[in-house]
Amino acid sequence: MRTGRKENVHISTDRLLIRSLEASDRDDYLYAASLVSDYPDQYRDGELADILWRDVLGDSDNLTMLIYEKESGRPVGTCSFDYCNSGRPEIGINVDPSLHNKGIGTETVRRMKEEAAILFPDSQLLIRTRKDNVSCLRMIKKCGGRLLEDGDIITFAL
Numbered sequence: 001m002r003t004g005r006k007e008n009v010h011i012s013t014d015r016l017l018i019r020s021l022e023a024s025d026r027d028d029y030l031y032a033a034s035l036v037s038d039y040p041d042q043y044r045d046g047e048l049a050d051i052l053w054r055d056v057l058g059d060s061d062n063l064t065m066l067i068y069e070k071e072s073g074r075p076v077g078t079c080s081f082d083y084c085n086s087g088r089p090e091i092g093i094n095v096d097p098s099l100h101n102k103g104i105g106t107e108t109v110r111r112m113k114e115e116a117a118i119l120f121p122d123s124q125l126l127i128r129t130r131k132d133n134v135s136c137l138r139m140i141k142k143c144g145g146r147l148l149e150d151g152d153i154i155t156f157a158l
Contacts, residue, residue, distance in 0.1 A: 018068075062083075
């Protein structure tokens with residue numbers, strides 16, 4: 001994050017454990033990231049996977065977390081707090097498409113909003129999505145999103 005240091009975040013819900021990346025999370029992160037990628041092969045073992053892992057682990061302006069399903073213990077997605085061009089914190093979230101419309105994104109974003117109030121007490125929290133991402137638009141509205149910018153990429157305040 002902007003401070004140049006990583007926060008150690010552990011968020012728990014009834015069904016999920018959301019926590020900051022640790023050095024031992026390489027395989028879980030690459031697996032979870034591959035679930036939502038248009039190019040999942042880049043997250044398989046190899047030099048590119050190593051580069052992607054080093055980049056996400058070393059990015060001091062981004063706090064990336066893994067989303068685990070408590071019952072199974074498996075990673076079901078990733079989420080992050082990042083700074084967009086405006087300098088305001090932004091939530092990013094990716095959930096396994098096979099688990100869409102099961103409330104995982106909504107549950108995650110609601111808890112991230114609570115955590116953001118602690119981490120960024122004086123900042124407006126943002127979330128963006130593509131105009132054609134109907135599931136994400138529905139989730140943002142459930143989480144209280146207010147439209148800020150419309151276009152191919154839509155920006156909401158949370």
